[in-house]
Amino acid sequence: MAPTPIISVHDVCKYYGNFTALEGISFDIKPGEIFVLLGPSGCGKSTLLRIIAGLETESKGDVVIDGTDMLGIPANKRPVNMVFQSYAVFPHMSVEANVAYGLKLERLPKAEIKAKVAEALEQVHLSQFSHRMPDQLSGGQRQRVALARALVKRPQVLLLDEPLSALDAKLRDAMRLELVKLQESVGVSFVMVTHDQSEAMAMADRIAVLKDGKLRQLDSPTALYKNPCDQFVADFIGRINMFDVSSHTRNGDAVQFDTKTLGTVTLPASLMPANTRNLAIAVRPERVRVGLEQPAAEMIAVTGTLGDVAFQGDSSLVEIILDGERSITALATEAQAETLMALEIGTQVYANWQPKDMLVLPENASE
Amino acid sequence: MAKLKRDKPGPFEYSRKFSLRFSFFLASVFLYAPIIVLVVFSFNNSRRGGNVIWKGFTTKYYEKAFHNDALIEAFTNTLTIAFISTIFAVILGALTAVVLWRFRFPFKPVFEGMVAMPIVIPEICMGVSLAVFFSQFGLYVPAGTPYPFNLTNIILAHITFSFPFAAMIIRTRLNNFNREMEEAAKDLGATEFQVFRDILVPHMKPGLIAGALLSFTLSLDDFVITFFTSGPDTVTFPIKVYSMVRFSVTPEINAASTILILITLLVTAVAMKFQTFEESH
Ligand SMILES: Nc1ncnc2c1ncn2[C@@H]1O[C@H](COP(=O)(O)OP(=O)(O)O)[C@@H](O)[C@H]1O
Ligand SMILES: [Mg+2]
Numbered sequence: 001m002a003p004t005p006i007i008s009v010h011d012v013c014k015y016y017g018n019f020t021a022l023e024g025i026s027f028d029i030k031p032g033e034i035f036v037l038l039g040p041s042g043c044g045k046s047t048l049l050r051i052i053a054g055l056e057t058e059s060k061g062d063v064v065i066d067g068t069d070m071l072g073i074p075a076n077k078r079p080v081n082m083v084f085q086s087y088a089v090f091p092h093m094s095v096e097a098n099v100a101y102g103l104k105l106e107r108l109p110k111a112e113i114k115a116k117v118a119e120a121l122e123q124v125h126l127s128q129f130s131h132r133m134p135d136q137l138s139g140g141q142r143q144r145v146a147l148a149r150a151l152v153k154r155p156q157v158l159l160l161d162e163p164l165s166a167l168d169a170k171l172r173d174a175m176r177l178e179l180v181k182l183q184e185s186v187g188v189s190f191v192m193v194t195h196d197q198s199e200a201m202a203m204a205d206r207i208a209v210l211k212d213g214k215l216r217q218l219d220s221p222t223a224l225y226k227n228p229c230d231q232f233v234a235d236f237i238g239r240i241n242m243f244d245v246s247s248h249t250r251n252g253d254a255v256q257f258d259t260k261t262l263g264t265v266t267l268p269a270s271l272m273p274a275n276t277r278n279l280a281i282a283v284r285p286e287r288v289r290v291g292l293e294q295p296a297a298e299m300i301a302v303t304g305t306l307g308d309v310a311f312q313g314d315s316s317l318v319e320i321i322l323d324g325e326r327s328i329t330a331l332a333t334e335a336q337a338e339t340l341m342a343l344e345i346g347t348q349v350y351a352n353w354q355p356k357d358m359l360v361l362p363e364n365a366s367e
Numbered sequence: 368m369a370k371l372k373r374d375k376p377g378p379f380e381y382s383r384k385f386s387l388r389f390s391f392f393l394a395s396v397f398l399y400a401p402i403i404v405l406v407v408f409s410f411n412n413s414r415r416g417g418n419v420i421w422k423g424f425t426t427k428y429y430e431k432a433f434h435n436d437a438l439i440e441a442f443t444n445t446l447t448i449a450f451i452s453t454i455f456a457v458i459l460g461a462l463t464a465v466v467l468w469r470f471r472f473p474f475k476p477v478f479e480g481m482v483a484m485p486i487v488i489p490e491i492c493m494g495v496s497l498a499v500f501f502s503q504f505g506l507y508v509p510a511g512t513p514y515p516f517n518l519t520n521i522i523l524a525h526i527t528f529s530f531p532f533a534a535m536i537i538r539t540r541l542n543n544f545n546r547e548m549e550e551a552a553k554d555l556g557a558t559e560f561q562v563f564r565d566i567l568v569p570h571m572k573p574g575l576i577a578g579a580l581l582s583f584t585l586s587l588d589d590f591v592i593t594f595f596t597s598g599p600d601t602v603t604f605p606i607k608v609y610s611m612v613r614f615s616v617t618p619e620i621n622a623a624s625t626i627l628i629l630i631t632l633l634v635t636a637v638a639m640k641f642q643t644f645e646e647s648h
């Protein structure tokens with residue numbers, strides 16, 4: 001039996017004048033999970049988060065938090081708390097006062113506030129900074145203040161709007177892990193907004209991919225990667241080589257796809273999606289092998305010249321140039337990359353992969 | 368780390384460049400020479416204040432000023448008017464600024480322009496219009512009204528011309544308020560009023576202080592508008608000084624002006640102290 005959702009979003013729409021910021025968004029958030037709203041800038045992620053927080057009112061639909069319909073309940077009465085993109089740490093209050101503010105509003109006894117604040121600051125490793133003013137803190141420390149300030153309220157769900165985007169790259173990677181650890185230790189669900197797919201993949205239990213105010217796909221990171229529902233999701237999550245299909249014909253158990261770059265490709269019919277409008281066939285870089293000899297006949301192969309080999313530590317990204325403009329990317333292991341790097345740029349190579357590794361993707365699964 | 372010694376001034380070492388030092392010196396002379404002369408000659412043992420010949424040190428003109436009841440009364444009136452009108456100007460200015468910043472309503476630009484109007488209207492017009500307004504509506508204070516209510520007309524006039532300045536300053540301060548701050552407070556459980564009290568007012572504080580300072584000094588030395596709205600029993604310091612100067616310039620006026628300058632400096636210093644105290648805590 002599935003656990004009762006802590007947040008239930010049902011058919012939420014948001015219109016600004018005649019601009020549609022969100023349309024027909026529905027999903028459930030489970031207790032204790034990290035739920036990520038992922039999508040390009042302007043797709044409505046923040047709007048959705050703010051609707052859950054009560055800072056924005058939905059034009060249509062319901063938000064149910066912990067079994068209570070939130071219609072008409074203002075932000076200050078909702079059992080969720082938010083970490084803002086700018087952190088919004090109060091500049092005229094010390095770290096301690098910032099964290100204590102939400103508890104003071106609850107009129108808790110002073111001693112209890114003190115104990116809870118100390119615990120929250122401990123959790124985010126800020127105990128020794130409790131008397132500092134926000135302008136004496138680094139960006140990362142200010143973010144921890146915002147985290148502690150929200151967590152000390154013991155929310156049912158913590159909402160985070162692009163929590164890592166204002167940090168520098170190195171700190172960002174460290175904070176990913178730290179946020180996940182923090183979530184595990186406090187046990188509340190996190191709903192996090194990001195436009196960074198690698199961040200989403202690294203942290204999320206489940207990801208909702210948004211595009212132009214619509215939910216494209218909701219799945220675990222691995223499922224999104226292995227079975228993207230359409231071209232947008234496949235392209236947005238990880239790297240992919242995509243080939244437009246001009247026409248396709250079905251012959252029993254097989255389908256023939258006509259493409260400009262690969263010519264005619266025959267794939268098993270089991271790969272066909274329900275929606276077949278504007279299809280493309282695609283393959284992930286790590287499935288593509290690069291060789292100097294003609295590959296076996298059952299492989300899908302294309303001839304090109306060797307381009308850049310981008311070293312990435314344990315693996316390398318290899319570019320195979322097909323004609324002037326098109327290219328294919330392959331992910332090579334350390335050993336493979338070494339042999340390829342020994343070759344001259346421009347050497348003729350064969351990029352090849354197995355038919356079963358291909359994905360057949362509609363342009364937009366929900367249209 | 369050892370401090371480096373350089374002979375040539377670096378690009379940001381303005382204080383070491385001769386040209387900059389010289390221009391600073393020039394500006395200081397222009398700004399402060401008249402005031403220094405005024406202060407110095409308030410101690411001059413000469414019967415005429417316009418006399419630029421030093422006749423020896425004396426404090427007798429301070430004594431004289433302190434025993435000049437009419438002057439003291441004018442002085443007290445001025446301070447009272449400045450104090451009361453500042454309080455109202457800042458409250459009114461803050462409310463106006465918050466309304467203009469916070470809400471969208473029809474004809475808002477018209478309203479904004481109307482608020483800013485007293486800043487550009489010549490003082491003489493304001494003075495005349497206020498005088499006419501008060502007399503047309505019979506809003507004059509009857510003789511014998513107890514202090515400080517006998518100053519009501521002048522106080523009202525001063526609030527009228529100083530609150531737009533306060534509103535402008537506070538409005539400017541509000542422009543760099545991060546709205547997420549307000550939302551964060553709400554998210555933590557604050558009501559609209561608590562957001563205003565705990566987040567918005569502290570943010571406005573430097574603007575409130577600056578607005579108060581400006582209102583106070585505007586009121587302190589206003590001549591034109593006060594002239595049109597004061598009666599024979601409600602003389603303020605600038606008007607008193609003007610009438611004394613018409614009679615003869617004595618070092619007594621220097622002395623009284625010096626005290627006024629001191630009070631202005633003191634108020635500014637207290638306000639600045641208050642502000643830096645806020646910032647360091
Ligand atoms: N108050 C508003 N009025 C009009 N349009 C808005 C408003 N707030 C957001 N939008 C629009 O809604 C869309 C989604 O915004 P947002 O949720 O902030 O996107 P993001 O996914 O980058 O967080 C954007 O195109 C934005 O311009
Ligand atoms: Mg956003």
